[in-house]
Each structure stands twice: as C-alpha cells, then as structure tokens.
Amino acid sequence: MSVLDSLAAISLLSVWFLCIEASVHDYAGEKFVSKGNAFVVHGGSEGIYFSLPNQNESAANCDSCIRFEKITFRRPKEYSNFSSRLVQALIFEVDDRETIGGSAYGGQRAVCCTADLAKLGVCSQGEIIHRPSSQNPGWPKVFGVSFNADELTAKLQPKSIQITKTGMYNLYFIHCDPNLKELVVEGKSIWKNPTGYLPGRMAPLMNFYGFMSLAFVILGIFWFSQYARFWREVLPLQNCITLVITLGMLEMALWYFDYAEFNENGVRPTGITVWAVTFGTVKRTVSRLIILMVSMGYGVVRPTLGGLTSKVIMLGATFFLASEVLELVENVGTVSDLSGNARLFLVLPVAILDAFFILWIFKSLSATLNKLQARRMMAKLDIYRKFTNALAVAVIVSVGWICYELYFKSTDVYNEQWQNAWIITAFWQVLSFSLLCVICALWAPSQNSTRYAYSDDGEEFDRDDTLTLIKPSPIPSKDVRSPPEVRPAHGGNDVSNGDLEEDKTE
Incomplete structure (x- = not known):
C-alpha cells in the first residue's frame, strides 16, 4: 500500500466515523505517525460548501473557510540540537488527490520528495510533492515552518483558507525529517460552512x-x-x-x-x-x-x-x-x-x-x-x-x-x-x-x-359477529353444541392454564 492509499484510508475512517467533538478540531499533543517516507498527523476531513470571496469579511468571520489558530509544533529538548526541515500543513480537495505525491522512474509513489526526484527538478528534497490543480486554481495549499537549532517550538502563523469550490477537504500535518522524533502538534483548526459550523455531511x-x-x-x-x-x-x-x-x-x-x-x-x-x-x-x-x-x-x-x-x-x-x-x-x-x-x-x-x-x-x-x-x-x-x-x-x-x-x-x-x-x-x-x-x-x-384484549370468557364475540346476537343457553343441549373453545366456566380455566403451561415450556 502506498502512502497516498494510507492517507486515503485515514480520510475514509475519519469521515464515515466523523462525530468529532466539534467543527473546531483540537490537537492536544497529537503525535506524528510514519506513513511510507512521510510522518503524518491527520488534521480533519469535512465536506465544505463554497462561498464567493467577500472583500469586506475578515479572516475571523469568513463564510466558508478553514482557519488555523495557535498551531504549534513541539519537540523534546533532547532532539532539539539541530535545525530541521519544514513541518508542513497540507490541505487538498478529494478531486485533487492525484496532485499529491510522485515517483521517480516508475517506482513506489511517495509524499516526500526523494533525492532522485530532486535531481529531476520536480520538487525540493525533504518537502511535500505537489502539483497545481487543473480544476481548482491555487490548490492544494501547502505551507509550513521549521525549527532552528535548540528551538523547542515552532508556530504556524494564524491563517484563513477561503473555500471557493464545494468538496471534501482533507488536512494533514506532514514532515519528512526522520530526525524530528517525538514531534507533536497542538492548537486547533476551525472549519466553517456558509450556514454554520456543521460539517457539510451533517x-x-x-x-x-x-x-x-x-x-x-x-x-x-x-x-x-x-x-x-x-x-x-x-x-x-x-x-x-x-x-x-x-x-x-x-x-x-x-x-x-x-x-x-x-x-x-x-x-x-x-x-x-x-x-x-x-x-x-x-x-x-x-x-x-x-x-x-x-x-x-x-x-x-x-x-x-x-x-x-x-x-x-x-x-x-x-x-x-x-x-x-x-x-x-x-x-x-x-x-x-x-x-x-x-x-x-x-x-x-x-x-x-x-x-x-x-x-x-x-x-x-x-x-x-x-x-x-x-x-x-x-x-x-x-x-x-x-x-x-x-x-x-x-x-x-x-x-x-x-x-x-x-x-x-x-x-x-x-x-x-x-x-x-x-x-x-x-x-x-x-x-x-x-x-x-x-x-x-x-x-x-x-x-x-377491548375487542382486541385478552379475555377469560372464551372471547365468543370475536369469532363471529352473529354470535353476539344469540343469548347462550345456560344448559347446553344435544342439538346445539358450543364451539370447541367455548366451554363452561371450568373449561375456560383449562384454556388459560394450557396457555400458562405453554408459556413455561417455550
């Protein structure tokens, strides 16, 4: 399975089982997981409806956007004695999934740029491989931050990404530096639809x-x-x-x-x-x-x-x-x-x-x-x-x-x-x-x-409407016999007892 397949699988699980705490996605020390030659944290997947950009609206009050607030990457002190490559945020719409990743000479598809691909001049080594979308100009969105030597934290600048095309959007935090061990991400991303914060699917x-x-x-x-x-x-x-x-x-x-x-x-x-x-x-x-x-x-x-x-x-x-x-x-x-x-x-x-x-x-x-x-x-x-x-x-x-x-x-x-x-x-x-x-x-x-209720009297009225017009004789005659289930008082008890016995044996 390629890295892209792994990312798609993560997206699938996240959307179908999406009952996240909110459309405000909180990241409380989420650890990066190795996927192929990349290290990944899934930041969210939601369906978002587009809205036309409004020059008068602020980044905090956009109609349809993904907004980043206080996104911080932290690394332990023991792994802070070097300058790192970029830790990047990647946002793409599901139709643009083929624009992410690549391979050299027909090899396995990868998300991070390899030395062979860098020699071909298609990407910068250690960064995410991506190409511009032909259907959605300006997408996918990729931006990041790096650590200087001895820095324990690196912060993304607050940013609001305007959504101008209706689609299923995926957010990943990715880095390609194997030396960035035990790296975690904190902060939150806010996903908003034109009608409110409900994910488009919901x-x-x-x-x-x-x-x-x-x-x-x-x-x-x-x-x-x-x-x-x-x-x-x-x-x-x-x-x-x-x-x-x-x-x-x-x-x-x-x-x-x-x-x-x-x-x-x-x-x-x-x-x-x-x-x-x-x-x-x-x-x-x-x-x-x-x-x-x-x-x-x-x-x-x-x-x-x-x-x-x-x-x-x-x-x-x-x-x-x-x-x-x-x-x-x-x-x-x-x-x-x-x-x-x-x-x-x-x-x-x-x-x-x-x-x-x-x-x-x-x-x-x-x-x-x-x-x-x-x-x-x-x-x-x-x-x-x-x-x-x-x-x-x-x-x-x-x-x-x-x-x-x-x-x-x-x-x-x-x-x-x-x-x-x-x-x-x-x-x-x-x-x-x-x-x-x-x-x-x-x-x-x-x-x-009461016509449909249980009765101890044999329920003779329920068998045939005409029977209700006939007054039963107190003494059964030889010519007029009661139906099998209509018996004297002791017979009704027998039927009830029979049902109870059946209940016990079922």
Whole structure:
C-alpha cells in the first residue's frame, strides 16, 4: 500500500466515523505517525460548501473557510540540537488527490520528495510533492515552518483558507525529517460552512430532525386525542405505544437542538448529545420489546408472558447496553480516533441482537397466528395479519437498504458522495417512524379496544359477529353444541392454564 492509499484510508475512517467533538478540531499533543517516507498527523476531513470571496469579511468571520489558530509544533529538548526541515500543513480537495505525491522512474509513489526526484527538478528534497490543480486554481495549499537549532517550538502563523469550490477537504500535518522524533502538534483548526459550523455531511440532518420533530408532534396529537377520548378503554399495550411516541418526540427534539447548537457555536454540546443518544436507545429498545410481546400474543391470546418474561427483559437490557455504548462512542467525543476494527467490535453485538429479535418475533408471530386461526378469533387474526405484513415489508426494505449502504460505502472510497451520506442516517429514522405509524393505526385507542384484549370468557364475540346476537343457553343441549373453545366456566380455566403451561415450556 502506498502512502497516498494510507492517507486515503485515514480520510475514509475519519469521515464515515466523523462525530468529532466539534467543527473546531483540537490537537492536544497529537503525535506524528510514519506513513511510507512521510510522518503524518491527520488534521480533519469535512465536506465544505463554497462561498464567493467577500472583500469586506475578515479572516475571523469568513463564510466558508478553514482557519488555523495557535498551531504549534513541539519537540523534546533532547532532539532539539539541530535545525530541521519544514513541518508542513497540507490541505487538498478529494478531486485533487492525484496532485499529491510522485515517483521517480516508475517506482513506489511517495509524499516526500526523494533525492532522485530532486535531481529531476520536480520538487525540493525533504518537502511535500505537489502539483497545481487543473480544476481548482491555487490548490492544494501547502505551507509550513521549521525549527532552528535548540528551538523547542515552532508556530504556524494564524491563517484563513477561503473555500471557493464545494468538496471534501482533507488536512494533514506532514514532515519528512526522520530526525524530528517525538514531534507533536497542538492548537486547533476551525472549519466553517456558509450556514454554520456543521460539517457539510451533517448539515442536512439539522433540517431533517426538525421535520421529524414536526412529524412526531402530528402523530402525538392524533394518538393523545384518541387516548383522551377513550381512556377508559385503554389497554396496557397502548400505554407502551404512548411511551414510545413520547420518547420519539423527545429524541427528535434533542437531536435538532444538538445540531443547532453545534452549527451555531462550532462545539458539540456533550450533555444534549448524551441525552439524545440515551432517549433514542431507550426508544429503540422499548419498540423492539413491544413488537416482540405483541408477536407473542401478550394481552391478546395470553394474559402474561409467563416463564418468558425474564428472557425478554434480559434480551432488552443486553440490547440497550450494546446500543448505548455504540451510540455514545459514535456521537460523543473524538470518534476519529476509533479504528475500523474497534467500531466493528461494537457494531457486531448490536447486529447479532437485532437478528435474534427478528427471528424470535417472526417465530412468535407464526405461533400466535396459528393459535388465533384455530380459535377462530377473526378480528384479532385480521389485525395480526396486517401487522405481520407490515413487519415483513419493513424487514425486506431494511435488508435491501443495508445492501445499498454497503454498496454506497464500498464504491465511494474517497467520499466524493458526501453530500448524499446523510440519507443513510435519515432512512432508518423514517423507516422506524413509518412502522410506528402502522402500529398506531392498528392499535389506536377506540371504543372497541377491548375487542382486541385478552379475555377469560372464551372471547365468543370475536369469532363471529352473529354470535353476539344469540343469548347462550345456560344448559347446553344435544342439538346445539358450543364451539370447541367455548366451554363452561371450568373449561375456560383449562384454556388459560394450557396457555400458562405453554408459556413455561417455550
């Protein structure tokens, strides 16, 4: 792998896992890492929209720029007895990546100018190899500073780089002097878009979460109005759905305020981010548990989950912990430091638990549908069939989107499609909201809510509407027999006991 490939790989990790502390990139003693014949510190990668230069704007108030503040390079005293070569800052747009580096006589591509290339007169030995961009005049930007003998620090002058072309920009601090051992960089770089400090890849998400907040408010108005009208008929399952809607409203609002604060100040509000992540994780966990319990027939064909309660709670708690850790690591702090293997280690448990949820849900749905059909509970059977179809569509769409997401990431190696990357995050929110709307439509509070609830009386009204017009005889005759599941009082107890026994054995 060449040095340029290494730089591209670093950029890829930094962008896809970019939930940096802010668009203000802080460097607190970052050490240079050897990459080929260069020593590199990755300073950041962000999508930036262009703005036309304004002669009246100051460097501190530019509309679209990358600004350097207090960038300082430090070396230990024991390695300070010589004058060094340049320590340089390199900024380039992803389309100009081929203008960085070179090779002599078809050899391995390198970032630092070698003696052979210096003899050809294409660069100065010990400096970064770069050529002017044909598409973006004046780019890439390369500037640096060197150490004099016995100097422990070297400072870059404050500088503001105006962005005049929309693109994915990469910043690296690079030196080519192997004698500069233990060199570190301190200070910060500030990346600004015309609309604020949000990275270009994340900027559309602020408006998206605003729209999602409005969508949850509309859903909440519908649900809570029905809840208030028929509060005497409300089932425990509907109370759980109310909790999910409330958590969703809070989550979307918190994400919007998180992005708005980030965009305004350039520093991500850690407290709001943690709360948004936590509410989102709780919502996803409760949603999965509700779907699982509904699939098992809780409150519909069985009064309790029986012996499965502890297993369901354990699965939910494990999923919550795994998801919370993953989301906190992805959204709080400097995620650029997280390697691909480390992130895979955190993603795998969540993916496995999700797959387990799906398998258990559909297995339980199959058993519940068979039970409803055997007991001829047609109203409940109809609602469960609709619920099953909605879940099946959601799973199929999810699998298709995952395949598209893998294709998107594998083909966009250099993040040239960064302006569309927000859609991947938005899709999962839209899908979960759509499924929640379906559940709300199927189980909305109404005057007939008890029609779908578990009952000890055999639920004869649910099997056929005409049966409700016939007053059952207290003494069964030889000519008119009760349906198999409608029995005397002691028979109803037998059915309930049978369900409980089934719960214990599942």
